Amino acid sequence: MVFNFMKHHAIKSVRTLRTLCDLGVGESGILEDFDMPQAIAEHLMNLGFVPGLEVLVARSGPGGNPRVYRVDGTEVALRRDLSRCIGVRPLSDAEAEAR
């Protein structure tokens, strides 16, 4: 199961999983899982936040919150509290270049 809804917290703590919030502006990652109510996760997926896709932190708004993310050709603004619930695998430089 790639994405889990409020389950498997144990797995999460074992993995050195990072969240979207940890990425700096200009950094990208591969979306992994959503730790949030299913309705919000589905809304995010409708907007292109599908596990396996690359997400880029495009810019930070005035005040640093919300930030704008680029995913699947769309730009979406999210608050930091929500981005903290989205697990990502950071792209290494080599990986980012290969893409």
Next chain:
Amino acid sequence: MSVPVSIQGLAASSPHVPGTPVYKTVAVVGPPNAGKTTLFNRLTGLRQKVGNFPGVTVEHHTGTYRLESGAEVSLIDLPGVYSLNPKSEDEKVTVDVLNGEMPGAERPDAIILVLDSNNLNRHLVLAGRVISLGLPTLVLLNMSDELHKQGGQVDVLPLARQLGTPVALVSAVTGEGLGAVATFLVATPQAPEPLELPIFGDPRHCREWAVRMGTHAAYRRGATPEWTRRLDSIFLHKFWGGIIFAVVIVAVFQTIFSLGQPASDLLQHVLDNVAVRLGNVLPAGIINSLVVNGVWKGAGSVLVFLPQILLLFLVIGILEDSGYLARAAVISDKVMAKVGLNGKSFIPLLSAYGCAVPAIMATRTIENKRDRIATILIAPFMTCSARLPVYTMVIAAFIPNHPVLGPVVGTRAVAMLSLYVLGFAMAVITARALKSSVLRSRDVAFIMELPPYRWPMWKSLGLRLMDRANAFIFRAGTVILGVSILLWALTYLPMHNGQPPDIADSAISHIGHFIEPAIRPLGFNWKIGVGLLSSFAAREVIIATMGTLHGVDPESHAMALQQALKSDLTPAGAIALLVFFAFAMQCMSTMAVVRRETNSWKWPILQFLYMTTVAYVAAFVAYRITLLYWN
């Protein structure tokens, strides 16, 4: 891409008479920001109307599409949806209509699905779901102009074959390829025989399916328009973003006050002149009075709001269609989060400083229902322009002007400012209370899609303005007119020998005396009571009422009215009156609009009771405290 080949998957020969539509009712479905409304406007033009389905707040437009043969097809524009999961109200409405389960709506015979050709990987997921409903479907890949401009491409033939439905590449803005709609409506329906439909449930598989469909169609997305990124690096800049935001807000207000207020005044002047003429033409008597003072003045009290409402919606419409509104929501979100709301509430609340009526209508951009209702409930606390004449009159009558901060800022300015702060503070307190109790929305987050910047289209803006004007005049107007006529009747009855009574003998004065015990603790006498009662029609009406009660003309004898007020109110009573006006819901236009926008009487009645209670208690406290220090 030429037009004839842009529609595929239709039978070449049709047993129907050419030009006769095979469908009677067709639903227009699509995700938000795919240009669905632009397309609907283009197809139906002015032949459309707005409606609510029973029991839901979601609005829908129905319109008529006229074929060249003159035959007509009815189109239903359903709310924008990303999927067909009936979790949100919008999506439930769409699903119910498409399944023929919506009372009062006919089940559509066919579907026109509008997708953004620049976002096919995402939007084709919805296509899979819609096509599997089994209704004849035409898939329109919209915004072909942008796709081509940005170097993208898509081949509709293989896509049509894969999906088993006709597919056309169109642009609702330029009209390119829209002949496909007429072709679809008159061609023989073919049972869709898709080669491969997606497996539902897993979003990852759905998307993989969508990408595969795109690959079949040699789909290549265009690059994000470079100037959208450039504009965002300015508009969302850490420092300049905030400055530009402030400038835009000030400009919006400047436009509304510098153009809207004079336009309203001019309209008021014209309406008053017509009222005088009308009064002269009609024979004197009860009919004359009913028409002039009841019907005409009632209608006028609605119409004078129109210039400001239309201007506000024009400006907000330009901001919305250009894409800036989404950025404004992002910028203001941090502040709005502190009161438990989000950035989408900012513009409506700001508009409420002009007038709560358009502000409440502007809450339609807030998708979350609870946030929307919370915004509607606090909007009337913002100091609207109708409170200004009342504040000005009472402050001028009771508060001596002493300099406080230099010669410019005096006690009167401070008093005025305090009233603004008072209203704002109560809005914040109410918002926090609502959002942490009955309107708490735990599973809602601020998720804001930022569409590319685009030039607004005048036709779309114009249609939307007409829509808002209609909604305001006809839906809210009927309620206002009714209350105006009731107020008139109470002032002019009971008649004696065909003559209206003295104001002291009128029904409204009896009511004034009747409620006097209730308002005496606030320091108000029966005349103020009558003024308050009449101000529930609209706040500024109290000035005219007080004028009538004292037999002075408020226009030409402002000083006399101020003097007269002093005979009715002590300074403490005046402070109580100001506080009462800051909090009370005295505006039937607002109530009528809240009723309309929430589609129930529950919210306007609760709001009225809450605001009036707050106003009463606060006015009482203000009266008591002022009595201690200033008498």
